[in-house]
Amino acid sequence: MTALYEILLYVSIGVFAMMAAIYVRSGRASMFHPVTVYLAFHFVTFVVRPPFAYYLQYNDMYDAFNFHPTIEEKIIVVLATNLGVVTFVLAGLWFGRAQTRLGEVSDWQLNRYLKPVLVTCVVLGIPAAWSLWTVLGMTSLGMTESQYQLDYATGVTINTTSNGYLLEAQLMLATLVGMFAYVFRFRWWSILPFVAFVILRAGTGGRGPFIAATFFFILLYLYHSRQRWLTATTVALGGLALVLFRLVGDYRLSGFQELFAGKTAGENVERLRFLESMDWANLEFFEYLVHVVPKRTETYGYFVSVLQLFTEPIPRVLWEDKPIGAPIKLFNLFDYGTPYGGTYSLPGAGWLELGWVGIVILCVVFAWLYGKAYNRFMDRPQSPYTVMLYCAFLATLIVAVRDGLLITVARQALFYVAPVFAMQLFAIAYGVAGRPATDEPEAGTPGAETLATSPQERRKLRAAEFSGSGL
Numbered sequence: 001m002t003a004l005y006e007i008l009l010y011v012s013i014g015v016f017a018m019m020a021a022i023y024v025r026s027g028r029a030s031m032f033h034p035v036t037v038y039l040a041f042h043f044v045t046f047v048v049r050p051p052f053a054y055y056l057q058y059n060d061m062y063d064a065f066n067f068h069p070t071i072e073e074k075i076i077v078v079l080a081t082n083l084g085v086v087t088f089v090l091a092g093l094w095f096g097r098a099q100t101r102l103g104e105v106s107d108w109q110l111n112r113y114l115k116p117v118l119v120t121c122v123v124l125g126i127p128a129a130w131s132l133w134t135v136l137g138m139t140s141l142g143m144t145e146s147q148y149q150l151d152y153a154t155g156v157t158i159n160t161t162s163n164g165y166l167l168e169a170q171l172m173l174a175t176l177v178g179m180f181a182y183v184f185r186f187r188w189w190s191i192l193p194f195v196a197f198v199i200l201r202a203g204t205g206g207r208g209p210f211i212a213a214t215f216f217f218i219l220l221y222l223y224h225s226r227q228r229w230l231t232a233t234t235v236a237l238g239g240l241a242l243v244l245f246r247l248v249g250d251y252r253l254s255g256f257q258e259l260f261a262g263k264t265a266g267e268n269v270e271r272l273r274f275l276e277s278m279d280w281a282n283l284e285f286f287e288y289l290v291h292v293v294p295k296r297t298e299t300y301g302y303f304v305s306v307l308q309l310f311t312e313p314i315p316r317v318l319w320e321d322k323p324i325g326a327p328i329k330l331f332n333l334f335d336y337g338t339p340y341g342g343t344y345s346l347p348g349a350g351w352l353e354l355g356w357v358g359i360v361i362l363c364v365v366f367a368w369l370y371g372k373a374y375n376r377f378m379d380r381p382q383s384p385y386t387v388m389l390y391c392a393f394l395a396t397l398i399v400a401v402r403d404g405l406l407i408t409v410a411r412q413a414l415f416y417v418a419p420v421f422a423m424q425l426f427a428i429a430y431g432v433a434g435r436p437a438t439d440e441p442e443a444g445t446p447g448a449e450t451l452a453t454s455p456q457e458r459r460k461l462r463a464a465e466f467s468g469s470g471l
Contacts, residue, residue, distance in 0.1 A: 001071045008078045009051050015082045016047050019089040026093050030100040030228035031219065032377075032390075034370035035092040037397045038085070038346075045282045045345065045402075046081040049275045053283060058276050061284035066337045069287040077286045080359055084347030087363040095371030102226050103382030110183050113384045116426040117183045121176050124169075124419055132170035132197075135204050171415035173197045174213035175392050179419065182220040182388065198241070207279075212395045212416060214241040219391040278341050282402065285342035289333075289352050297331035301353040303361075304328045308407050349404030362404065369409070370397055385433065389420045 020039060023029050029036065052058070062068045069077075177194040184190035194217055201210040218234045225231070230238070294300055305326040316322050333339060344352060346366060350359035370393075377390040396412040427433040 001075065005054075005071055005075050005078065008075060009054065012047050012050070012078060012082055016043055016085065019085055023089055023093065028093065028096065028098070028100055031222055031230065032100055032102075032228070032374070032394065033092070033096055034367070034374055034394065034397055035089055035096065037394070038088045038092065038401055041398070041401045042081065042085045042088075044275075045280065046078075046085070049280055050078070050283055052274055053276075056273060058273070058284075060276070061278065061281045064278075065284065065288050065339045065342065067288055067291055069291055073287055073290045076290050077283065080286070080290070080347050080351055080356070081345075083356065084345075084350065084359050084363050087360050088346070088367050091364045091367035092371050095368045096374040097371075098375045098378035100228060101378050101382075102223055102228070105223075105382060105384055105387060107185075109384055110185065112432045113423070113427060114183050115430055116423045116432055117179050119426045120419055120423040121180055124172050124422060125176050127166075128169045128172040128176065130169075131167055132173060132200055132204075135167060135170060136200060168415060170201070171209050171412075172419050173201075174209045174395075175216060175388075175416050175419040177213060178216045178220050178391075179388055179423065181217065182224065183384065186221055186224060208399045211241060211398060212412065214238065215398055216391055216395040216416075219394065220387070223387055223391065282343055282345040282348065285339055286345055286348040286351070288337060288339050288342065289344070289348050292333060292336045293331075293352055294355070296336050299330050300355060300358065301330060303353045303358075304330065305353070306406060309410055312407055312410070343402050344404035346401045346404040365406075366397075366401070370394065385420065385424050385427065388423070389417065392417050392420050 016039070023035050023039065059068075174197065177197045180193055181190045194213065197213060198210040201213070214237065218230070218237060221234060222228070222231070307328055308326040311323060311327050314322060346363060347359045350362035352358070353362065373390060373393055377386060380386065393413065393416075396409055396416055399412060400409045424433055
């Protein structure tokens with residue numbers, strides 16, 4: 001059985017290569033397709049990492065979860081993750097069948113959205129900045145433990161003393177800073193709010209929002225420069241974000257604690273090996289799920305966790321007896337171990353709900369959700385609003401496939417997509433929205449000269465602008 005597992009580790013490489021080849025040959029491959037996001041997640045988590053974890057014996061997660069998988073359970077996980085990537089890629093190509101088309105959003109159109117974006121940044125940015133500053137203060141003073149408490153019976157962290165909407169309003173900054181840079185065409189000074197947000201958000205000890213903000217920023221920049229794939233600049237930016245992700249993950253404490261509270265961040269943290277930390281431990285948590293469900297629980301989840309979509313929006317301060325997590329639970333994973341901090345992954349969550357069938361169902365649902373959004377974006381006239389809306393929604397997929405939960409999509413969309421909707425409302429109020437994207441401005445309108453040129457000439461003009469943009 002051990003030999004079979006080792007063979008399957010190499011089979012996973014072949015399956016990934018085959019799915020990547022099918023995707024590329026489809027002609028739809030680009031950074032704007034949801035399949036790209038899932039393939040990248042699967043490659044790192046379930047293709048590259050498992051051999052390192054197996055041959056270098058990454059056992060710390062097993063000790064933390066208080067279990068050790070059998071070789072049969074490890075084999076099931078390898079097969080299940082391959083089923084997940086095959087299902088998502090094929091379903092993603094089926095539902096997201098439109099060809100990638102990066103439309104010509106003119107300077108004139110961007111100029112018309114300057115005022116709506118600036119008003120949105122003021123109206124939503126002020127409470128969002130207050131929220132971020134409040135959380136930074138709580139972090140520096142060590143108050144987050146009293147604000148958010150871990151329920152040890154379920155492993156769910158809950159807000160016990162205030163309104164979670166107010167504290168999470170900071171997440172809107174992840175979208176606002178990207179919108180600001182986009183409408184100002186990524187001039188160097190327009191990038192400063194993005195840099196400030198990433199640094200300050202890292203100071204809270206949380207990583208997901210600044211990773212989503214970075215991906216959103218990269219997507220907008222690629223669209224603006226008419227690039228389907230990462231450029232040297234965006235690769236460098238993504239690399240810096242991953243380095244920061246690793247540093248914050250290793251230490252878990254912010255520099256603000258050292259600065260304001262006299263604490264040395266992570267002074268007792270041991271040096272971790274390549275991809276060894278909890279941040280990359282979807283494999284071990286999936287093995288824990290197979291270890292427990294359904295052999296020990298004697299049942300699956302049967303998707304009753306979806307009901308949390310209806311209870312989650314109600315603040316706990318208004319519902320004292322609000323259920324922790326999903327309102328209905330058929331079993332508790334913490335009755336069989338201590339998997340604190342574990343994340344399901346998309347195929348892992350599918351296994352929890354209904355085994356092999358659950359993996360197929362959940363991967364198809366996610367592929368349908370993001371594939372339909374991709375189609376809608378590519379098949380319709382593109383404007384600054386649709387560009388920002390789709391890129392903000394696609395940015396939620398990174399954390400969503402890592403968690404594997406629909407509630408994660410809903411939570412992120414509430415804060416990441418809301419600023420774009422608010423901007424469009426202001427655009428309608430100012431008479432900006434509603435005019436067809438193909439309309440040309442009247443003579444003398446800023447940007448008319450740009451529209452009057454051919455697409456090839458407009459690309460040359462933009463290339464000249466990018467060369468002086470600081471990127």
